[in-house]
Amino acid sequence: MENLQKIDLFNFDLETGKQKSYLPLFYQVFGQPLGSAPIVVVNHSLTGNSNVTAKNGWWNGIVGEKKVIDTDYFTVIAFNIPGNGFDGDLDNLIDNYKDYTIRDIARIFWEGLLHLKVKHVFAVIGGSLGGAITWEMAALHPDKIDNLIPIATDWKATDWVIANVLIQDQILNHSDDPIVDARLHATLLYRTPEYVNQRFRRSKLDELSTLQIENWLLDHGVKLKNRYRLAAYKLMNHLLKTNDITRNRPDFLTVANEIEANIHLITVDTDYLFIAEETRKTYRELSAKKLNVFYHQIQSIHGHDAYLIEFNQLSDILRPIFNYYGEQSSVSA
Structure with a gap:
């Protein structure tokens, strides 16, 4: 839990209509100081947390010094989904779990970014549950992300x-x-x-x-x-079953067409949870309406977890996106 920091949120209205009087939002920052470099938000998966790199980092193969998401050039922010227990405080666990949705989590993350005075981000990236949150973050603020990178996930929960x-x-x-x-x-x-x-x-x-x-x-x-x-x-x-960026909104193409970010859809060919064909359908629909939509596929025997294993393939996919190296991009403070 090195460098774990906290933001206090008060009177947060959940999508279900209930209000949470207090929510602690824990996060970690890696790489360059806030306000000095392009910002990358990394959303963790179901059993993950904010410790994406350095000691015990679960994505050290992707994030870190000289890695494809290079902490020598980027500021990396990773929030903990409230209630994931990474802070170690039993008082912060959530028992009424069915009161929450992925949209709530995406809104909480945006509240965290607002608190940190971040108005725009270079990229939001995440795998599985974290990838679903990336979709919702883009739907909530379609003009605040340069690159949207959902991995091994979908914009909706299939049957x-x-x-x-x-x-x-x-x-x-x-x-x-x-x-x-x-x-x-x-x-x-x-x-x-x-x-x-x-x-x-x-x-x-x-x-x-x-x-x-x-x-x-x-x-x-x-x-x-x-x-x-x-x-x-x-x-x-x-949270996985609450994933749907069209809930109480127009149809998918209408919602997605508002997203200004470059959308990089990354699948795993053998994924048995978020199957690749669903993402291919999304790509076919979106690419007929938008030019800045791209489809990438990891080939692996490992299935859904390949994005946590096939670091060379994933790095090759991500490298053209994160090949920033001093070029002009969005820096917010």
């Missing part, structure tokens, strides 16, 4: 996503060991049958017939249980 959110929610609310059991199911969604079969090949750990695949899955579950809170898991999972 497939909603169905899997329901399964996760049922496990989280009814299992005797909810975090571990929910993680077993989620981990298989984040990978592929090809990866699992190729890696484990029905091999055993010992003479007692403990299978390596079972040990691997249970290990993922236990590790998450040791670092993650049940309330946080329930909230993050629920």
